[in-house]
Amino acid sequence: MPRISALTALLTMTLASPLFAASGSEWSYSGQAGPQHWGSLSSEFDVCGSGKNQSPVDLAGMIEGNLPEPAYDYSEPGETLINTGHTLKIAYPEGNALTLDGRRYALKQVHFHTPSEYTIDGQRYPMEAHLVHADAQGNLAVIAAMFEQGESHDALAGFSDSLPGQADKRLSLPGEGVSATAWLPERRDYYRLNGSLTTPPCTEGVRWLVMKDPVTASPAQLEALRKAIGHANNRPLQPVNARLIVE
Ligand SMILES: [Zn+2]
Structure with a gap:
């Protein structure tokens, strides 16, 4: 008993x-x-x-710094997009890397948030791409690029009509696939801060580079991604606490 x-x-x-x-x-x-x-x-x-260093945050009150110019080596295109139920994610093969502070971070995947997670001086964008990189020790570096409504996006034009709207569904990207360069603006000036993953387990110690210039996509393309994701997938803004945001 x-x-x-x-x-x-x-x-x-x-x-x-x-x-x-x-x-x-x-x-x-x-x-x-x-x-x-x-x-x-x-x-x-x-x-x-x-956590005290959580992402996303509103990027404001930036400090002038001497930020290094990273090297981007994105020669191997991503070929498959998957709807994870939380986001649309493109897996990237070996051979893509970001070199930052003399350290090599391999590109793992790119995914999308609608609307944006970070805001810049209070401004939210309709979409944000995250390019997730990890070094050999598992340290993370993520590049965020904002999307604004404007001219059609070349890479999205090839597949935004056939995005999988259900979790676990995949899409083979047309042609040779899509280089990660497609998700970055031409001018690569960025804001830098120390933050976290914006999804559980919200791991801290992530080096964040947020591009200052947005990328454009047409209203129909932005709507297609929003619809395929099916719900807003932006984590609410987190407190900045003691962190500095450098530009
Ligand atoms: Zn993300």
């Missing part, structure tokens, strides 16, 4: 816990598993709630 009541107690506790409600590590952009609750959904997500 004591064993049964202990089991009952455990079950009651488990059922009542947010961890159970969110079935382990499931998270979302709204409701019970939304951004306000990420930190309590799983012990692995603690830093989402307790």
Whole structure:
């Protein structure tokens, strides 16, 4: 009998816990598993709630600095796009890299947020691309590029009509695929800050480079991505705390 009541107690506790409600590590952009609750959904997500260097933030009050010009080597095109249920993601093969502060970061994937996650002096953009890189030790460097409404985007023109609108669906990108260069503006001036992943587990220590110039896409292209993602997938702005934003 004591064993049964202990089991009952455990079950009651488990059922009542947010961890159970969110079935382990499931998270979302709204409701019970939304951004306000990420930190309590799983012990692995603690830093989402307790971190002091979280992303995104409003980029404002920039400090003048002597930022280095990184080297971009994006020669190998991405060939497959997948709807993850949280975003649209393009996987990139080996051979693409960003060299920053003398360190080589391999490009892993590019994904999209609609609307943008970072804001610049309070301005939010309709879309933001994240180019996610990791060095051999697993240190992360992410480049963010804002998209504004304007001229049609060349690479998106090839496949924005056939984006997968359901989770786990894939699309083979047309032709040779898409170079990661397509997601960057011509002028590569950037803001730099120390931040985190904007999705659970919200890992900190991420080097963020946010491009100053936006990339353009047509209203129809932006709408196509928004529709395929199916819901806003921007984490709310986080406090800057003691961080400096350098330009
Ligand atoms: Zn992202």
